[in-house]
Every structure is written in C-alpha cells, then in structure tokens.
C-alpha cells in the first residue's frame with residue numbers, strides 16, 4: 001500500500017516532461033527541497049492544476065514511489081498574486097528561485113529557510129513597493145539565506161585581525177567572508193573598498209530590521225556598491241563551496 005505524505009511548501013521551479021506531466025521543485029516545511037511529479041497535470045481536465053502554481057505556498061499531498069514522488073492532492077494556501085502580476089517582482093522571485101536551486105540540492109528540513117521564504121515573498125507581495133525596495137528585498141533574502149546555510153559574513157570587527165573597524169576605511173573580502181580594516185587589506189586586489197553605508201545596510205539586513213531598513217536613505221553610489229559586493233559574494237560562494 002502506498003504511503004501518503006502531506007506538507008506545505010513554496011513552489012520555486014517547474015519543468016514540463018513527457019506529454020502532459022510537470023515536475024515541481026518545492027521547498028517544504030517538513031522535508032526541505034522535494035521534486036514532485038504532477039502526472040497529466042497539464043491536461044485541462046486535471047484536478048491538480050489549480051492548487052499548485054509557481055511561487056505559491058501550497059498544501060501538497062504525495063506518494064513516494066520507487067524512484068519519484070507523485071502529487072496526489074494540492075490546495076493553494078497563498079498565491080502571492082501581486083508578484084505574478086508585476087514583472088519586476090516576478091524577476092526578483094526568479095532570482096530567489098535560482099539561489100535556492102543552486103545551493104539547496106538535497107532533501108533536508110530547514111525551518112529557518114522556510115520562514116525566510118515566507119517572509120520574503122510576503123514582503124514582495126506588498127503592492128505599494130517602489131523599485132529600489134524590490135531590489136532590497138532580494139538582497140534581504142540573499143544575505144539571510146547565505147547566513148543560514150553557513151556563509152554568515154563577519155561585519156562587526158575586522159574578519160582577519162578581529163580589531164574594531166574604522167568607519168572611514170573599510171574593505172570587503174569574499175575569501176575571508178566579511179569586512180576588513182585598512183591594515184589587513186594590504187595590496188591584495190581581492191579586497192574591495194566599501195563604505196560605512198554599505199556596512200550599515202548589511203547590518204540591518206542581518207538584524208532583520210526591515211522597519212529601519214525600508215526607510216533608510218542611501219545615495220545611489222552606496223546602493224550600487226552594496227549591490228556589487230552582494231552579487232560578488234554570491235558568485236564567490238557558488239564557485240567555492242564549504243568543504
């Protein structure tokens with residue numbers, strides 16, 4: 001007899017296979033990442049269709065077969081409709097999905113990631129957002145996600161000598177995983193010069209202080225600098241996984 005499993009999860013990727021099947025990548029509360037097949041789900045008569053959409057939070061029921069998991073029932077809990085309707089928000093959601101897909105390969109429960117996804121998609125779904133805030137939500141997810149999976153950056157003291165940081169002379173090191181002081185920066189070109197606003201954004205993100213973060217006034221130079229070090233830190237850790 002088949003065993004039925006029931007859980008909740010965020011659908012972050014889908015891929016069509018065969019004539020009418022679709023494989024969903026779902027980050028679930030109970031099992032972490034799962035790949036679940038919706039058999040004949042692309043047929044107009046499929047009863048499963050309505051309950052499982054990209055970026056929705058759904059309750060899903062499935063059976064574990066010999067090689068794969070098959071979807072047996074699904075109910076949408078939260079559809080995040082404002083994300084689906086807005087191309088900018090949708091683009092951010094795909095970036096989040098790509099980060100998940102690249103770092104989370106196996107099945108492993110992680111409540112922190114589940115909560116972070118719920119929080120991030122909830123913020124993104126807020127219909128009053130301006131473009132810089134939409135970008136900021138992506139980085140909010142990115143840094144907190146990287147921290148949860150083991151890439152938490154050191155931002156309080158110099159990551160090399162551990163001394164207090166001077167706000168007028170700051171550098172970021174992907175290799176060492178954090179902010180470093182002028183003395184330690186030497187002539188290594190790997191270290192990127194940053195400023196105190198960049199560190200301020202990073203601290204607020206990691207403190208999850210969204211109230212202050214969303215109202216923070218930062219000039220365009222610092223915004224771009226922050227984006228650059230964030231993208232580089234992601235790229236660096238994608239290609240140099242923890243051993």
Ligand SMILES: [Zn+2]
Pocket residue numbers: 158159160161162163180181182183184
């Ligand atoms: Zn130092």
